[in-house]
Amino acid sequence: MIWQVLASIPQGKVTAYGQIAKLCGYPGYARYVGHTLKQLPHGTxxxxxxxxxxxxxxxxxxxxxxxxxxxxxxxxxxxxxEGEKIRLKHYQWNGISSDSAPDN
DNA sequence: GTTGTGACTACCA
DNA sequence: ATGGTAGCCACAA
Structure with missing residues (x-):
């Protein structure tokens, strides 16, 4: 599931671990998503x-x-x-949680 | 079975 | 806005 959602992220956009987990139907599994990505082969x-x-x-x-x-x-x-942060305002795929309060 | 850790989040100070 | 703490779930020791 995670891989499927991951593959559906449009190029040039980003999303959060928790968001992916939620989209997979597993809200709260943010860390699990991270664990899964960590297991991805280098040439994936x-x-x-x-x-x-x-x-x-x-x-x-x-x-x-x-x-x-x-x-x-x-x-x-x-x-x-923008420094170490990404311009979520324009590049977030599906709204990332809440924090980050974008401006501009 | 308890404890600690991690590509995480949310809330509170 | 930044830093610390608690919740979260799976895995390894």
Whole structure:
């Protein structure tokens, strides 16, 4: 299920772990989603990089290898970053939770 | 079976 | 807006 929802995320858009879990019919399974993405093979065609946390940021330590890789992939798809945060206002796929209070 | 940890969230200070 | 705490669920020790 998670893979299916993951694959349905449009290019150039992002969503949150909790949102995916909810869409899969498992609200509250945000951590499970993260656990699943962690298990994805490196060569997977699934857009795991389009999954971020509810804060609108990448869930990896800033500067870490994984962080930079995910960020680069997102930017390649046209996603714009504001510092470490993503412009959810324009790039969130299906409303991400609540926090992040976008402005502009 | 209890305890600790993790690519998470929400609420409160 | 930022930082700390509690809830959340699955998995490993």
């Amino acid at each position: 065609s699934l857009p795991w990089h389009r999954v971020i946390n509810a804060k609108g940021q990448i869930s990896f330590p800033v500067g870490s290898d994984a962080y930079q890789m995910q960020r680069r992939r997102l930017e390649q798809e046209g996603v714009v970053f």
